[in-house]
Amino acid sequence: MTKLAVVVLNWNGWSDTNACIESLIGLENENLHIYVCDNASSDNSVRQIRAWIGLSLDRLNMLREASGRTAFELRDLFDLPSSGDTGSIPEVGGKNSLTLLQTGRNGGYAFGNNVGMRRALKDGCDYFWVINNDTEVEPDALTWLCKRMQADPEIGICGSTLVYAGQRDTSRHGADPNSGHCAAGPLHSVLSPNATIRSMPQP
Known part of the structure; x- marks a missing residue:
């Protein structure tokens, strides 16, 4: 089964990020791995996101399971060195997962997303979807993107x-x-x- 990664960068925007995560958990896909990367936010974003997940993940998983889809596992919060190296994190299995990564510093948009994509590469993901944290997705959005990519090997x-x-x-x-x-x-x-x-x- 194709292994899918979604990378979301947060910087002082936990409210938008929480809404984004909720929509991502509602995607119809399986073998889906969400990487939320925080670029050293100064507004307690990590605490707010973690608290929201603690309150919301069971409810969202119940909705997934009620529609015949697999629940998400929280891979916990990983506080990374300022280099953004993720080598010490264990690889994900075949189930859906949600990983929170503190990148170690505010290195900018590309730096934060690259931390998530490097981790997704190590986890063996086949496709990478990088979206802004103020985005809310339709349940079939990623399905259509994957179909388009798979329909033509020339598409990168x-x-x-x-x-x-x-x-x-x-x-x-x-x-x-x-x-x-x-x-x-x-x-x-x-x-x-x-x-x-x-x-x-x-x-």
């Missing part, structure tokens, strides 16, 4: 249509949110100066 990167929470008929990047399209392209093209992104309909 794929992104969802984003809409405003209060204006769901308005896309953040100008596309028609009802078109069922996502942006996708070969990774070598996306990373080159002459990047080519093509809009691709859902199957």
